Amino acid sequence: MATDPAPTLIELRDVYRIYGHGEAEVRALDGVSFKITTGEFVAIMGPSGSGKSTAMNVLGCLDRPTRGHYLFNGVEVGGLDRDQRALLRRHYLGFIFQGYNLLPRTTALQNVELPLIYKGIGRAEREARALAALDRVGLAKRSHHEPSELSGGQQQRVAIARALASDPKVILADEPTGNLDTRRSEEIMELLQELNRREGLTIVMVTHEDDMAEFADRLIWMVDGQVEFDRPTRKGAA
Amino acid sequence: MLWETFKLALQAIRRNTMRSFLTVLGVVIGVAAVIAMVTIGAGSSAQVTADVETLGANRLMLSPGQNRMGPGSGSSSARPFDLSDIDKIVEQLGSIGVAVPTATDQLVAVFGNENYQTSVTGTDSGYLTLSEWELSSGRGFTDAEERGRSVCILGQTVVDELFGSVSPVGEDIRLGTLSCEVIGVLEPKGASTFGTDQDDVIIIPFRTYARRIAGTMDVPMISLMMRDGVSTDRAVNDLTALMREIRRIGASDEDDFTINTMEQLSAMLSGISSVLTGLLSAVAGVSLLVGGIGIMNIMLVSVTERTREIGIRMAVGAQSGQVLLQFLVEAIVLSSIGGLLGIILGMALGFVGANALNVPFIPDPSIILIAFAFSAAVGVVFGYFPARSAARLDPIEALRH
Ligand SMILES: Nc1ncnc2c1ncn2[C@@H]1O[C@H](COP(=O)(O)OP(=O)(O)O)[C@@H](O)[C@H]1O
Ligand SMILES: [Mg+2]
Numbered sequence: 001m002a003t004d005p006a007p008t009l010i011e012l013r014d015v016y017r018i019y020g021h022g023e024a025e026v027r028a029l030d031g032v033s034f035k036i037t038t039g040e041f042v043a044i045m046g047p048s049g050s051g052k053s054t055a056m057n058v059l060g061c062l063d064r065p066t067r068g069h070y071l072f073n074g075v076e077v078g079g080l081d082r083d084q085r086a087l088l089r090r091h092y093l094g095f096i097f098q099g100y101n102l103l104p105r106t107t108a109l110q111n112v113e114l115p116l117i118y119k120g121i122g123r124a125e126r127e128a129r130a131l132a133a134l135d136r137v138g139l140a141k142r143s144h145h146e147p148s149e150l151s152g153g154q155q156q157r158v159a160i161a162r163a164l165a166s167d168p169k170v171i172l173a174d175e176p177t178g179n180l181d182t183r184r185s186e187e188i189m190e191l192l193q194e195l196n197r198r199e200g201l202t203i204v205m206v207t208h209e210d211d212m213a214e215f216a217d218r219l220i221w222m223v224d225g226q227v228e229f230d231r232p233t234r235k236g237a238a
Numbered sequence: 239m240l241w242e243t244f245k246l247a248l249q250a251i252r253r254n255t256m257r258s259f260l261t262v263l264g265v266v267i268g269v270a271a272v273i274a275m276v277t278i279g280a281g282s283s284a285q286v287t288a289d290v291e292t293l294g295a296n297r298l299m300l301s302p303g304q305n306r307m308g309p310g311s312g313s314s315s316a317r318p319f320d321l322s323d324i325d326k327i328v329e330q331l332g333s334i335g336v337a338v339p340t341a342t343d344q345l346v347a348v349f350g351n352e353n354y355q356t357s358v359t360g361t362d363s364g365y366l367t368l369s370e371w372e373l374s375s376g377r378g379f380t381d382a383e384e385r386g387r388s389v390c391i392l393g394q395t396v397v398d399e400l401f402g403s404v405s406p407v408g409e410d411i412r413l414g415t416l417s418c419e420v421i422g423v424l425e426p427k428g429a430s431t432f433g434t435d436q437d438d439v440i441i442i443p444f445r446t447y448a449r450r451i452a453g454t455m456d457v458p459m460i461s462l463m464m465r466d467g468v469s470t471d472r473a474v475n476d477l478t479a480l481m482r483e484i485r486r487i488g489a490s491d492e493d494d495f496t497i498n499t500m501e502q503l504s505a506m507l508s509g510i511s512s513v514l515t516g517l518l519s520a521v522a523g524v525s526l527l528v529g530g531i532g533i534m535n536i537m538l539v540s541v542t543e544r545t546r547e548i549g550i551r552m553a554v555g556a557q558s559g560q561v562l563l564q565f566l567v568e569a570i571v572l573s574s575i576g577g578l579l580g581i582i583l584g585m586a587l588g589f590v591g592a593n594a595l596n597v598p599f600i601p602d603p604s605i606i607l608i609a610f611a612f613s614a615a616v617g618v619v620f621g622y623f624p625a626r627s628a629a630r631l632d633p634i635e636a637l638r639h
Pocket of ligand 1: 019020027028046048049051052053054055
């Protein structure tokens with residue numbers, strides 16, 4: 001057997017996430033298993049309510065599996081308490097949300113600095129790193145604008161800069177282009193693709209647009225809390 | 239990190255300046271009330287002490303009967319004193335420098351067409367010494383006059399009422415059936431601690447008073463002055479022993495006279511002012527409590543409004559404790575700002591109040607520190623519950639908000 005050249009970063013092993021009890025029981029994740037290696041760009045797709053967001057919350061250590069194992073970088077997340085999971089997020093994870101989730105009435109720069117504050121990085125370095133992250137998404141010139149002064153696409157790029165600023169191992173993006181028109185969506189996807197290609201950043205992204213999924217290398221298709229198929233995209237296969 | 243948290247709190251407060259101000263109004267009013275009350279209270283106490291000192295801190299008053307406060311008040315079945323008692327006191331007690339008889343009545347004084355009711359005191363020239371009272375014109379009683387001549391010394395108020403701008407010295411006034419010559423005018427003293435006009439007085443020799451007004455040589459009260467350097471305790475003890483002997487009080491019997499000291503008077507007056515200060519401080523405390531509840535309320539609103547912000551912070555790695563600290567610090571900063579504003583307002587009110595009441599303005603640094611610490615504590619106590627509810631939010635729910 002050929003050995004895997006890249007190390008496994010994320011591994012879900014028969015993961016269940018069950019809401020409610022008895023009659024009202026909902027299996028948002030119903031025995032999900034997959035591995036993601038460092039440097040991959042994975043798209044998760046599936047009908048609404050199929051458990052994509054639940055899977056992202058588990059991957060993002062915002063939530064814990066009801067049953068099964070989630071190994072992040074070899075660490076069993078199920079065994080970590082709330083504060084330990086916060087530390088995991090702080091040091092290894094970057095989030096991009098559909099609704100951007102920037103702090104209102106706060107400049108782009110300050111928004112990007114936020115994760116660095118919790119990392120305990122001093123003011124001067126923090127500003128420099130936040131500015132560098134904004135530069136990477138092409139918004140260095142807008143660093144002193146507040147979200148209300150930025151377009152949707154720009155706000156999402158600020159959010160990407162915020163996710164990048166803390167040097168995470170993985171970027172988790174739940175429908176990052178859900179609120180954007182096709183052109184802005186493609187710009188965002190190109191940006192993510194570039195980060196993945198150039199810097200080897202691992203990206204896991206939920207989308208319901210085939211066009212967007214095509215920017216990834218691999219597609220995981222979910223239905224009813226289960227993985228229906230998991231295969232390379234056309235681009236990934238090429 | 240704490241510094242960041244502090245700056246963050248300031249930012250959050252500035253973002254909603256008007257609401258923040260209204261929120262802390264309760265604390266501002268509470269702290270201002272405490273500071274103003276205590277400052278004015280301290281000023282009043284100082285004023286009382288100063289007033290008592292001008293009365294003569296080394297003064298004693300001896301009156302018949304028991305437990306009476308102040309000059310000539312109440313009636314007593316106890317025996318009055320005798321002029322010979324005063325001679326014995328002065329001869330035998332080294333601790334007493336001056337002892338004079340003192341009797342007072344309300345009489346109408348008449349000069350020409352003017353008449354005016356005032357307080358007439360029968361006493362001797364030593365009275366002016368022990369009350370540290372100077373004359374603004376004329377002279378005091380001579381020894382010969384003290385044996386019963388018809389002379390009088392007027393307070394400034396009486397002069398103003400009867401004489402207007404005419405110089406009274408050398409004129410005759412009438413007190414009931416007594417016609418007496420004005421030989422001096424007292425330096426104005428103004429209002430006493432009790433608010434009475436000290437210049438509304440006529441002083442005549444005791445013997446004149448006894449024969450022509452009272453109709454008896456009984457001495458209703460004796461005013462005394464201790465010698466310099468003598469402790470009040472010693473003077474009181476000496477005087478008690480002598481009076482018991484003179485009045486032949488058996489060893490097992492109680493005193494049938496009372497000695498009032500200025501220390502007692504001063505203690506009583508500051509007692510009144512500290513009770514008042516205490517009451518007003520309780521009111522201020524209630525207002526601080528209300529202020530604290532206001533802060534808790536607005537912090538709870540703030541946590542709800544900022545649920546998504548809390549979710550974002552948690553997503554980027556904030557731990558529960560850090561979220562708790564953020565909201566707690568915000569509440570503390572908010573209430574401390576209220577405290578600072580309250581201190582400034584309280585000092586201003588204290589200054590205005592002290593001026594209006596004519597007492598000295600005495601800011602007390604320790605009460606300012608206490609008020610500040612207290613307002614910060616209000617933030618801790620009333621900020622804790624909202625902060626905890628913020629820290630307990632589920633990040634997923636919070637982000638979905
Ligand atoms: N907090 C929750 N409580 C109960 N049911 C939930 C909760 N969150 C999600 N679900 C349910 O889990 C299923 C999967 O939801 P979700 O992961 O959000 O789907 P997707 O993101 O694929 O649309 C849905 O049926 C949803 O109703
Ligand atoms: Mg979803």
